[in-house]
Amino acid sequence: MSRLSHSEIHMVHRIGWLRAAVLGANDGLVSTASLVVGVAAAGSGRTEILVAGLAGLVAGAMSMAAGEYVSVSSQSDTEQADLARETRELKDTPEAELDELTGIYVGRGLDEDLARQVAVQLTQKDALGAHARDELGISETVTARPIQAAVVSAMTFAAGAVIPLIVASAAPAAQISAIVAGTTLIGLMALGGLGASVGGAGVVKGAIRVTFWGALAMAATAAVGWVFGVAA
Amino acid sequence: MTMTRGQIGSVRGYTIYQIGLHWLIAVLVFAQLIFGESMTEAIEAAEEGESVSALEGNLADMHYYFGIAILALVVVRLVLRLKNGVPPPPPETSGAIELAGRVSHWLFYALLVTVPVTGLLGFYYGDPYGEWHTYAKPVFIGLIALHVAASLYHQFWRKDELLMRMLKPE
Numbered sequence: 001m002s003r004l005s006h007s008e009i010h011m012v013h014r015i016g017w018l019r020a021a022v023l024g025a026n027d028g029l030v031s032t033a034s035l036v037v038g039v040a041a042a043g044s045g046r047t048e049i050l051v052a053g054l055a056g057l058v059a060g061a062m063s064m065a066a067g068e069y070v071s072v073s074s075q076s077d078t079e080q081a082d083l084a085r086e087t088r089e090l091k092d093t094p095e096a097e098l099d100e101l102t103g104i105y106v107g108r109g110l111d112e113d114l115a116r117q118v119a120v121q122l123t124q125k126d127a128l129g130a131h132a133r134d135e136l137g138i139s140e141t142v143t144a145r146p147i148q149a150a151v152v153s154a155m156t157f158a159a160g161a162v163i164p165l166i167v168a169s170a171a172p173a174a175q176i177s178a179i180v181a182g183t184t185l186i187g188l189m190a191l192g193g194l195g196a197s198v199g200g201a202g203v204v205k206g207a208i209r210v211t212f213w214g215a216l217a218m219a220a221t222a223a224v225g226w227v228f229g230v231a232a
Numbered sequence: 233m234t235m236t237r238g239q240i241g242s243v244r245g246y247t248i249y250q251i252g253l254h255w256l257i258a259v260l261v262f263a264q265l266i267f268g269e270s271m272t273e274a275i276e277a278a279e280e281g282e283s284v285s286a287l288e289g290n291l292a293d294m295h296y297y298f299g300i301a302i303l304a305l306v307v308v309r310l311v312l313r314l315k316n317g318v319p320p321p322p323p324e325t326s327g328a329i330e331l332a333g334r335v336s337h338w339l340f341y342a343l344l345v346t347v348p349v350t351g352l353l354g355f356y357y358g359d360p361y362g363e364w365h366t367y368a369k370p371v372f373i374g375l376i377a378l379h380v381a382a383s384l385y386h387q388f389w390r391k392d393e394l395l396m397r398m399l400k401p402e
Contacts, residue, residue, distance in 0.1 A: 018388060047267075050266055053266075166262070170369065170373065
């Protein structure tokens with residue numbers, strides 16, 4: 001029993017990680033490809049395009065890392081504060097906490113007596129664990145690790161972002177925009193399909209959704225590059 | 233003593249130095265692939281007696297020094313590999329897949345040595361070394377694509393945690 005539930009939790013944990021990786025790579029691919037297409041549309045040379053793209057890769061990876069670090073650590077702070085408050089309440093007003101837990105189980109469909117029985121037994125085993133799980137929605141396996149989250153985000157972003165740069169460095173100078181845009185759309189279809197299949201959603205729908213937004217992003221930056229390139 | 237440790241099957245993972253060198257060399261190689269054309273531009277301009285922009289010149293310098301750095305680092309890496317060995321392939325890997333893995337890894341080492349060397353020879357003595365050096369780019373890109381695809385296949389389809397070996401030290 002405990003073995004089964006553990007491996008299920010593990011699975012959910014890993015799928016969450018994979019989805020985050022796919023999304024990070026997706027972000028890196030779309031934003032760097034858009035940057036490359038935009039700078040190329042402005043009529044820049046290959047070297048300028050590549051420098052802009054590399055700067056975009058570094059900026060994006062750092063910003064993803066910073067964003068993820070802040071978001072995960074503030075979530076962690078909130079969880080810690082919630083747990084501290086809950087610990088205090090359990091110590092100061094154990095009866096009220098028992099009533100609260102009973103109320104939660106009644107709300108989930110148990111009758112009053114059974115709910116009370118469940119609440120009493122869970123409280124005896126691990127009062128804080130029961131409240132954390134059922135009142136706050138914090139389970140032990142989802143403990144936040146901000147540094148790890150930051151590094152993973154930066155690395156997955158960079159992994160996606162390096163693709164358009166390599167393509168731009170290898171493509172004939174006159175066709176950089178077109179070839180980068182084309183390979184990016186293919187990459188987005190693959191990532192969109194992968195992300196959807198990992199999340200258990202429809203592969204085609206996922207691929208189309210991601211590809212549509214990627215195409216829109218590249219069209220927008222190409223328009224900016226073209227307008228300012230002509231104006232300059 | 234060193235030999236037994238160096239044999240496949242006697243180690244569980246990569247050391248932090250092996251992992252660090254792998255990713256450092258990876259970053260340097262990506263930079264070389266992305267900005268390698270600047271060296272071509274600079275050399276062509278020099279042959280024509282023209283000059284290149286300061287940016288192009290700096291990137292060509294970077295290509296030169298990064299190449300030397302890669303050559304030096306890969307020597308350290310090979311020494312560490314012979315000394316520490318590598319972890320065995322994941323269980324239930326077929327003979328063909330294992331062979332493909334070994335061949336592609338040694339192909340990487342061969343490229344990481346010969347490409348900087350032909351680059352340096354090309355820089356000082358010109359063709360045919362310089363010409364050989366430029367063929368390395370598509371070969372490297374193809375091999376990296378294969379390497380990345382294989383590691384993702386192992387990590388996410390086979391779910392044997394292969395990718396984690398290059399992220400978490402032994």
